[in-house]
Amino acid sequence: MGKPNSTLKNRYEDTWSNVHDDCMLCEMNKRTKWYLETKRFVVAEKLNGGPFVVLKEHRDTLTPSEWDQMEHIVGLLFDEFEIDIRMNLVPDHWHGHILSSDGSSSITSLKEE
Numbered sequence: 001m002g003k004p005n006s007t008l009k010n011r012y013e014d015t016w017s018n019v020h021d022d023c024m025l026c027e028m029n030k031r032t033k034w035y036l037e038t039k040r041f042v043v044a045e046k047l048n049g050g051p052f053v054v055l056k057e058h059r060d061t062l063t064p065s066e067w068d069q070m071e072h073i074v075g076l077l078f079d080e081f082e083i084d085i086r087m088n089l090v091p092d093h094w095h096g097h098i099l100s101s102d103g104s105s106s107i108t109s110l111k112e113e
């Protein structure tokens with residue numbers, strides 16, 4: 001049931017799983033621009049710029065079918081892209097940086113054009 005004074009679990013009870021109070025991805029809570037949210041994933045703008053995709057569950061890997069879903073969702077927003085899994089800032093919560101197919105981080109959402 002979490003800590004008594006934690007609001008995090010209430011906020012995310014609907015669709016986020018296994019949230020951790022001290023995780024910056026679990027706590028991202030629309031501090032940045034969100035492009036798209038599905039049941040399993042959020043595609044958002046990082047605080048320091050550039051889009052990324054975050055699993056709405058606090059664990060560090062995707063199943064093959066989740067990977068397919070993730071690529072489909074990102075493909076709705078971006079034309080040619082690569083997913084860069086570095087996870088050096090938050091190693092235990094899966095997220096991928098969305099880069100253009102030439103590896104650069106300047107990628108523009110199809111919805112902004």
Ligand SMILES: [Zn+2]
Pocket residue numbers: 019020023024025026027057058059092093
């Ligand atoms: Zn997390």
